[in-house]
Amino acid sequence: MASNFELLAASRAALRLTLMAVMFVALSARAHAANNCPWINEATASGIIGAEAVGSYTDPTPSQPAVCNFVQSGPSVTRTLRITVLQTPHFQDLLQAENKTCTGTATPMVAIGNEAIACSADDRRKVFAERVVGRVRDQVFTITLSTTQKDDSILNRFELKTRIATAAEQVSGNLF
């Protein structure tokens, strides 16, 4: 049976722990400016990358897609989630062109946008990446999840494939 003193000490400890956690999360939340990516928020992108990432967003031009870029840089590894979206009446042509950027076999994805494929998109063994290319109506999107570390403890090949599917569902869902 715990004494009153022990209970009091335990509740004080819990209170201290709560306050510390609240301050930590509040500060870390404030450290990031609002991110304008319309298709995925920074917290979600960070979850997909596996560590806190910093995002940026570039508006589209008539010829260039809108781009969201989320980067987590460490001393030995850089992890990136990059999303591009371009609305075009020539979406089939663009889809075919984007599909050619795959370095591995393209696999059709079920229930992502109107249509989508997933593939590897490694860059000469310097960047290890998985890519999804798809469309929602006439909006063509690409999603690339990459790491610079071959045997990344967070983004190994299985995780790259799994997590990019989550990203694809988020992005395509917001494009509908």
Next chain:
Amino acid sequence: MKKTQTATILMVCGMLPLIGAARDKTQQSAAPQPSANSSISPPPAYTPRPKDAPPLEDTPAQREAIAAWKLKAVQKNDVARAAHNAAVAPAYNFHYGKNNLFTPGNIKVQGAGFIQPGAFPTAEYCGTCHQEAYTQWRQALHSNAFRTPFYRTSVNILIRDKTRGIAFARHCDSCHNPIGVISGALTEDSKVDRARFDSDGLTCTTCHSVLSLDSTNGNASVQVGVPAVIVDEKGERIPGMVPFDMILRHPERHSQAVMHDLLHKPEFCAACHKANLPATLNDYKFIRAFTAYDEWQQSKFSQRNPLTFYTADFTTCQGCHMKRSAITHPDYGAKDGTLVSHRWLAGNTAVPFYYGFDEQLSKTIDFLRAGNYLNVDIFAIKKVNDDKLIAPLGRVSYNLAPSDTVEAYVVVQNKNIGHSLIPEVRDLYEAWTEFTVKDSSGNEIYHSGFLKPDGMLDPRAHSFTNRPVTDEGEFVDNHEVFTIHSVAYDNTVPAGRSVLVRYQFRIPANITGAITLTARINYRHLRQSYLNNIFGKDHPAYPVVEIASRTRTLKIGENQPEDPDPADNPDWMRWNNLGIALLDQFQYQESVQAFTEVIKLRPTYPDAYTNVGLTEISWEKYDSARTAIRHALSLDPNNIRATYYDGLLQRRAGNTEQEIGDFRKVVGMFPESRDARRELGITYYQQHENEKALEQFEALQKIDPDDLTAHYNLSILYRRMGRPEEAAKQQDMFIDKKVDDGAPTYSLNYLRTHPEISTESIPWHVHSDLDEGAGGVEHGK
């Protein structure tokens, strides 16, 4: 003793690091989305105890271990929740004020502030021991309630709307993505990792964490507790995921935590299967969206309404949509090898079609076809220039000749659905009657309700849909519900009722052989133009399901009676359904004639006389109505349905004592009869018996919180009784819920520019390709 205690603590806590690690990973990362067919590891070993065995007694050491776990779990949850709120609140859009975090939704949570997504044990965690439930749920609508394009397209419009935005989407997401709402994710600069819940929509621990139902107002009117999968010996909830050992040792405590009685009640389903568009969403006023719950309550299956045309055994929503069936995956929640369905089979074919959930799709189609839900009856024909109704078809002799112009009567009975056809979002779901006439070579003579090559439905089809319109009279084609100001057309078949659909065609002059008439009720999820809005026009054709059909062959020349089809209703019921349909189309004389045919076939059936009586009340022929109702009561003095209509007639005759007696009798036997409560309240009100009137209207409001008569009369009664605040509240609700006087103008603006729907909006209309402008060949032409 000490050794045993330590061992027990280790045994219970042995799972701690494992669970903790799994949870941390989930919190940091995007949870992998297993496909519906992905295999799950075998569940932990478990041997159920005999059914009548008492719960296991814990040793003091085990109790202490559980208490320690609980203390830690509570602290951990409190810390996580406080941290989450500190992170989310600063950027949260408090559009509706700091005390209305989730408005326009009605959802509430236990405790203050948001609940962190990590508080909700994942479906995969539950699925470890409930693999059958998990597998079914993954394919079901509830798990896909948020992520589907069919939902996202419309909610995204609201989110992108410049004068509204994501805060308004809390209205929709309270039911479609409750964790998103109560975690505070629905704000412009969201700090919440959405990958942790978006894909799971209504996960296990959203429904199984509901602690109470606030009302039957819908729009997610529930209180969600901090999720717990087990309670301690005192019945106190232990938040978060616990080691499976703890649950398997005390399944009764697991059950106490997650299997609340409310889960079995139709009111639980009402929380989301009843929806309205409040002023906080549309900046206009309350508009009823749908209410499958009230439709059920008014149906024969609820046994709460004495006025239904037919009777049935009591059946809840769960009784139809969560039927128990044999399991094919391990599930410790199964009883005798069966589990209540977590597929919630209903009418949604689009979601399993899109996701490739073939099993769910096939079971959905089977469900739609298997339930004897609808009866289609090609009931009669009538030759133009001849008033004689040849009916019931198959039971009488008649002649047909080439060049005859024929009107076919198709009666569609909503026979065994516990709600209307279609119950929800009639602007998107599409059911319709397809009617064909073919010659003996299969050549088409007439066809209504066809699909055009572009997938659009024949605009003159008889459809069970609606047309919500904006204040400009434009059809709200994209489910932008916040722009709805009126409903120009709303066609449905309420539970237990029937509709008559008439088709006119001419038999070719050169006909040889017989003609074949086929009537089908088709169903499509979703309407083609909405699918086009979602995907563009280049999408695959979505499934069309034939729910029910009937074919009859009519010979040219003489036709003799024939044996009925086994699926046909008996003749008296065929006439009865025609009578009901004609009543609803305001054809009172013909309706009385049809019900009179029922009397001929079943002279001792009291309801036949009651049906004549109630039709004559609508027709304002009170004397003959009185005769019919008295006849019904002479056959069965306790017939409660006839007693209700007798009450109305006694009022008409000024016999207040008998009127009160009748309504009191109905209320006594059917305390949840909204009609009887309303009428008894009116009677008391007219007699200046304020207290008694108040009692009835308050009871009525508990049954139907939106009843306008209750709002109106309560506002007056409260004022008379010196309760001005309550009076004002009722008055406000009356004004808010009463249909806008301008609504007909919006509807007419639409109907003026859509003659095909304008015709359909008239209850008594005929479908014909002979003279479409005039709505068919008129009698006497």
